[in-house]
Amino acid sequence: MLAIFRKEVGSFFNSLIAYVVMGVFLVAIGLIVWVFPESNILDYGYADLGAFFRLAPYVLIFLIPAITMRSIADEMRSGTLELLLTKPISNLDLVIGKFLANWALVLLTLLPTLIYYYSVYKLGNPEGNIDTAAVVGSYLGLALLSGVIVAMGIWASSLNDNQIVAFIIGVFLAFVWYVGIGAISQLLGTGALAELLSWTALDEQYLSLGKGLVDSRNVIYLFSLITFFLFLTLTRIAALRK
16 A cells, blocks of 8 residues: 555656646635635635635535546556556555545645635734634545545546546536535425435535534544545456456
């Protein structure tokens, strides 16, 4: 697993992929938080990172599948997956190694955004007038949300050797789980099914963590989704090994 992790991380930073992804995300989020008049903090007048945490998931829905689309699809296309499967590497090592490498890249991309918190902390009147608990909860939610989307993207990449198809499937899954399920629950109105769909929607889980009170049920559910999509990927890899 560690060898797969190192290989994936090395391939990211030996190409333009990591730098383009990080650059695009940070520029897009920077413009949203500090420049665009509809969302920038300076015009808002309050020491609050709500605009960042509200819009970052929508950027990640498109950005993460762009990272994960090559994880297994490229190995299948180039024929190196068959070579990997002949090595003394278990299916679990292969999947977890690729998942952790992709997730690490996303978390590394999120890391520079901590400067936003520091800036707002210093700009507050009085200094430090910001809900730190809500920021910590939101960052935890963003990290777990990105892990779920990475797991979805890895599975999408395992379905065929076309990276574009893997990207589209990954975006579709992330969008449906983050936006679609909640929208369906609103259409249903009230009732047990509507409440169940509302709770299982990723945006509901993410927003709950952003309130500053970390509920173990939200964390367990998000980790369960990660496990579920990694299991689907393992099943697919096992089928390819036969």
